Amino acid sequence: MRAFKILPVEIKVKDFNLSKKALKRLEWMDWYFAHGKNARLTCRHFGISPDTFYLWKRKFSPYNLKTLEFNTKLCTPHKLREMTTQPWILKKIYDIRLNDLTKSKYEIEEELKREGIKVSSKVIQKVINRHSELKNTEHIRRINKSRNYKVARIKAAIELKDKDLGSLIQIDTKHLYILGQRFFIFVAIDCKSRLGFVYAYKSCNSTNAADFLKRVTDYFPFFIQAVNTDNGPEYLLKFHELTERLNIPHYFTHPHTPKMNSRAERLIKTLEYEFIHYRNVLPEIEDVKRICGEFNDHYNNKRLHAAIHYQTPREYVTNYLHQKGVVYGI
Structure with missing residues (x-):
């Protein structure tokens, strides 16, 4: 220039x-x-x-x-449009809203209608917009405060899957309907060794999800370095608080992307095809929990996995830790 x-x-x-x-x-x-x-x-x-x-x-x-x-x-035009509503009606709208900032324009419209005053909700909204003292800033402040507490949905790096034992544990939930009753199966699997754990609950909430995570940490013979879940509400609140107390990074999948939790999804399919579908009657939660215990023993101690060179998950963990010089006592 x-x-x-x-x-x-x-x-x-x-x-x-x-x-x-x-x-x-x-x-x-x-x-x-x-x-x-x-x-x-x-x-x-x-x-x-x-x-x-x-x-x-x-x-x-x-x-x-x-x-x-x-x-x-x-x-800007030299002469702006002015509201044609009578000033005393505008003053009444102002007073009603000022006395109760939580009243919506529709509630004020109905209140004026009962007094014989016909005014549209659009006019009421214009009055609210033109006076800053009529805006419900406390409601906006509470909304912003709740937004600050939202969990950051961080995505796990693909390298974590096969990095080390416990580097990434995938967790998922399966809804089962048996004889009109609904059960929730929580599953967890170590991406490196394929060591899995499943447990059943009658309800799906963050309290049960946190309890399941405690059981997983007790069941796995190695330290859990990170967990990966979907965006379900059961994996927020108490579940996420527990991961923070245990200093375990909590990763999330993209919405509607089950392939990001593929090994947990495969564990659910194996549980269904090999242990659930051929059962005739499972009327009580205790029966489902017993089946989950049998599956854990079979899947980890007896079933051979092609992905880990036809070893059982426990054999793989034992051999892996022995190579590192770690004593494995399970």
Whole structure:
């Protein structure tokens, strides 16, 4: 930009503190004066219409570059529209809302209707918007405060899956309907060793999810370094508080993306196909818990897994820890 060509004295453009759009218009004027004041050539060079260029050329003054700024005051009508509602009705709306900031425009409309005053909710909302003291700022403050307590949904790095024992434990929940009764199966699996643990509950909430995490930490013979869950409400509140107390990072999957918890999903399928579907009657929660215990023993101690070279998960954990020189006592 050669802005010095059109300025009466040598001065830096940045001293005027112009906006980006104003600097762009100044570039038009600079190019216009530097090329023989050819307006059509300037319009073709910058790809603007002649009407736009002449509009700003008429406003431009080399002694005041602020003339290239868009002044919204010039677009304001000289006479603004006024509300046609009678002032005493507006005053009544003001008083009702001021006495109770929690009243909505619909409640105020109904209250005035019972007094024989017909006024629309849109008019009431305009009155509220025009007076800052009528806005329910306490409600907004509570909403913002609750938003500050939201859990950060951090995603686990893919390298954590096969990094080490306990580097990432995938946890998921399965709803079972048996003879009209509903059960909730919580499952956990170590991505490295495929060591799994399942347990049943009658309800699905954060209290039971936290209890399940305690059982998982007691069952696994190694330290849990991180857990990965979906975005269900059972994995918030008490469950997340427990992960913070245990200093265990809590990762979340993307919404509607079960493949990010694929090994937990596969564990659920194995539980269904090999232990649940062929059972004739499982009427009580204790029976379901007993089946879960049998599955834990079979899955971890007897079932061979192709992903870990046809070893059982416990054999894999034992061999892995022995290679590291760690005594494994299970």
